[in-house]
Amino acid sequence: MTGHDPKPGHLPPGPDDHPFKEPAALHEAAPHPVPKLSGDSAKVRELLLALSVGFTLPSPLPRGLEGHDGLDSIITAAMDAGLLLADGSVVGTVQHALLHGTPPSRIRALQRELVDKVLDEGRPLGDLARDLARSGMQDARVAAELEEVANSVLDSDPRLAVDLYAEALLAGNKELHIAAKRAQALAATGDLDEAGRIVDRLLALPEPPHLRLGVDVAAAVWAQRGMLSRSADTYSWLGPDRLQGSAPLAAVAMIGAGNAVLAEEIMAAAVPSGSPTLLAVALTLTQEGLRQTLGPNPQLALPELIRASDMMNASGAAIPLPETPGALAALCALHSGEPAVADTVLRAALAAGQGGDAARPRLFLLQAWTAMQQDNSDEARLAINEAVKANHWSLAPRDELLLSALEVGLARRGSDVHALVLAWDRAREAMMHVAVDLYSLLPWGELMVSAARLRETRRVSHYVDGAWELLQRLGNPPLWSVPLHWAAVQAALLSESPAELAPHAAALVRASEHSHLASVLAVGGKAWVSVLAGRFEASDVEAAARGLAAVGMPWEGARLAGHAAAHAEERRDLVRLLACARDIHPQGAPAGAGHDRVEEPHHGGAGTPAPDGTSPGAGDPSGLSAREREVARLLLEGKTYREIGEAIYISPRTAEHHVARMRRRLGADNRSDLLVRLRLALGEGYPPP
Numbered sequence: 180m181t182g183h184d185p186k187p188g189h190l191p192p193g194p195d196d197h198p199f200k201e202p203a204a205l206h207e208a209a210p211h212p213v214p215k216l217s218g219d220s221a222k223v224r225e226l227l228l229a230l231s232v233g234f235t236l237p238s239p240l241p242r243g244l245e246g247h248d249g250l251d252s253i254i255t256a257a258m259d260a261g262l263l264l265a266d267g268s269v270v271g272t273v274q275h276a277l278l279h280g281t282p283p284s285r286i287r288a289l290q291r292e293l294v295d296k297v298l299d300e301g302r303p304l305g306d307l308a309r310d311l312a313r314s315g316m317q318d319a320r321v322a323a324e325l326e327e328v329a330n331s332v333l334d335s336d337p338r339l340a341v342d343l344y345a346e347a348l349l350a351g352n353k354e355l356h357i358a359a360k361r362a363q364a365l366a367a368t369g370d371l372d373e374a375g376r377i378v379d380r381l382l383a384l385p386e387p388p389h390l391r392l393g394v395d396v397a398a399a400v401w402a403q404r405g406m407l408s409r410s411a412d413t414y415s416w417l418g419p420d421r422l423q424g425s426a427p428l429a430a431v432a433m434i435g436a437g438n439a440v441l442a443e444e445i446m447a448a449a450v451p452s453g454s455p456t457l458l459a460v461a462l463t464l465t466q467e468g469l470r471q472t473l474g475p476n477p478q479l480a481l482p483e484l485i486r487a488s489d490m491m492n493a494s495g496a497a498i499p500l501p502e503t504p505g506a507l508a509a510l511c512a513l514h515s516g517e518p519a520v521a522d523t524v525l526r527a528a529l530a531a532g533q534g535g536d537a538a539r540p541r542l543f544l545l546q547a548w549t550a551m552q553q554d555n556s557d558e559a560r561l562a563i564n565e566a567v568k569a570n571h572w573s574l575a576p577r578d579e580l581l582l583s584a585l586e587v588g589l590a591r592r593g594s595d596v597h598a599l600v601l602a603w604d605r606a607r608e609a610m611m612h613v614a615v616d617l618y619s620l621l622p623w624g625e626l627m628v629s630a631a632r633l634r635e636t637r638r639v640s641h642y643v644d645g646a647w648e649l650l651q652r653l654g655n656p657p658l659w660s661v662p663l664h665w666a667a668v669q670a671a672l673l674s675e676s677p678a679e680l681a682p683h684a685a686a687l688v689r690a691s692e693h694s695h696l697a698s699v700l701a702v703g704g705k706a707w708v709s710v711l712a713g714r715f716e717a718s719d720v721e722a723a724a725r726g727l728a729a730v731g732m733p734w735e736g737a738r739l740a741g742h743a744a745a746h747a748e749e750r751r752d753l754v755r756l757l758a759c760a761r762d763i764h765p766q767g768a769p770a771g772a773g774h775d776r777v778e779e780p781h782h783g784g785a786g787t788p789a790p791d792g793t794s795p796g797a798g799d800p801s802g803l804s805a806r807e808r809e810v811a812r813l814l815l816e817g818k819t820y821r822e823i824g825e826a827i828y829i830s831p832r833t834a835e836h837h838v839a840r841m842r843r844r845l846g847a848d849n850r851s852d853l854l855v856r857l858r859l860a861l862g863e864g865y866p867p868p
Contacts, residue, residue, distance in 0.1 A: 405613025
């Protein structure tokens with residue numbers, strides 16, 4: 180083959196041509212006759228036809244031409260007639276006419292002879308195999324080579340594998356023989372529907388080939404759809420005697436669906452197979468680490484899962500998985516109060532391409548979650564953008580839920596009510612497409628808190644009930660249950676419901692024996708209750724706030740300290756708590772980007788701001804410009820916008836804009852809170868009344 184366009188052996192595209200179109204075009208009459216040839220026209224035509232089919236100059240050529248004494252003159256005649264180009268390729272219109280005007284039997288005979296010659300020389304068919312398959316030629320050797328190449332690129336380039344498997348079918352390969360691998364390739368490219376249809380047909384057969392791989396693909400598709408219990412059911416149907424190397428994947432699915440007992444039985448009964456490859460070790464470490472998360476010493480799980488992720492990265496394998504080791508390690512770190520560790524694991528997994536293209540959006544979204552938890556909204560949104568554009572297809576339902584919970588969480592932390600309402604509407608749609616599983620507790624916790632903020636608790640109550648039931652089936656493991664209890668505490672505070680708060684606060688205290696995070700959250704919950712009751716010690720609140728920041732929750736800590744500062748009776752307590760809030764808020768970002776609203780029972784349900792008390796900015800210690808300080812002094816003197824404008828020669832509207840900007844910069848949610856912060860910002864000359 181010359182490699183020039185159009186490729187020899189490949190039908191030149193007509194207006195209705197398609198790479199996978201049936202070869203009926205070979206039976207059509209030539210749209211244009213081949214021009215009259217001079218000299219030995221029969222041999223010239225034979226040469227042009229051979230080159231059009233895929234033979235090349237100087238060789239190989241068909242038997243009638245190879246070694247022909249007058250071959251040079253035949254080539255010269257074809258070139259002189261303007262039918263053959265200097266590079267040895269046939270003029271496109273002539274090639275098209277020859278291929279369509281020659282009987283298909285003659286075309287097929289030449290193609291078979293070409294395949295014989297190439298293989299006899301010990302060379303692979305390469306692109307010629309693809310051209311022959313797309314032209315409609317059915318040959319077992321062509322199909323076998325296409326399948327072999329597809330298998331070799333299945334992990335690294337699943338989109339190419341999809342095309343190669345389709346061409347192998349055109350070349351006569353049996354569909355059932357490659358069904359499982361073809362489904363794997365389709366699932367890896369995001370075509371969950373077609374992959375599901377293929378494995379459905381495969382698993383319905385009495386003795387399907389590559390059964391275990393088909394089950395792995397089906398389980399991975401169910402997991403991406405957000406229905407992990409169906410993944411577990413699929414492995415249960417396969418049975419422990421046929422699981423072999425897929426037993427760790429089955430354990431991941433079953434534990435995630437809340438059935439740890441069956442997972443233990445599966446692992447005990449499964450027959451080990453294969454050598455201890457990097458991939459096998461990665462899967463074994465994954466299920467062992469996951470089982471550790473359910474036990475009394477969950478701190479042992481994180482190193483195990485991190486090693487599993489490292490081994491998966493090293494293996495370079497992109498097999499179908501219910502959940503990647505990198506994602507599980509990150510989830511374990513997040514549930515342990517180690518978001519920075521989670522971020523490191525996720526970056527390594529993304530750099531290594533762990534899980535292939537299908538896993539990239541989820542890894543990016545979990546990276547966004549670690550950024551959000553550390554109150555870095557800019558990094559979170561960058562990671563979200565990477566997740567959305569990671570592939571050309573839409574997010575899977577499981578990832579769509581995670582994305583919607585992220586948008587809700589970012590809007591809530593930014594106190595952007597309009598954005599929160601819009602994100603909540605999207606989340607309501609996303610949650611209808613998935614079921615609760617162990618690996619989705621973080622988004623469900625965020626949605627629980629936001630639902631309480633919006634008075635929409637009924638929208639998530641049955642999902643939350645399902646989460647508690649799942650945790651109960653697993654024995655209420657502290658590592659997985661503690662963050663959800665903390666979310667329930669926050670939701671109860673927002674809903675003014677001490678009765679709903681008590682059991683979750685008690686659960687955090689009980690879990691403190693096995694979880695450092697639980698002990699910190701228990702102290703934080705107690706501090707919140709004391710602040711809302713108006714009976715708190717500034718030192719206790721500060722300790723609780725700093726404790727929250729130390730376990731990767733700086734936004735929650737700053738919010739607690741800021742809210743307490745707004746209710747401090749002594750100026751020294753106000754100064755201390757606001758300084759605490761500024762210290763633990765990352766990067767000294769403007770406070771207006773990170774606060775929430777908590778309802779205080781002692782004021783008839785009226786909204787009370789919960790500022791995060793962040794540093795207002797650089798330069799002047801107050802963070803205010805000279806003009807803003809003038810406006811602030813007049814505002815503290817009780818002046819109206821009109822009076823402020825008259826005093827410093829600006830319009831009332833401009834004065835109002837200055838005040839609004841100061842509120843955002845200082846993180847104040849209403850006028851009274853702004854006055855408190857302005858008195859502190861301007862110093863001793865403006866003490867509280």
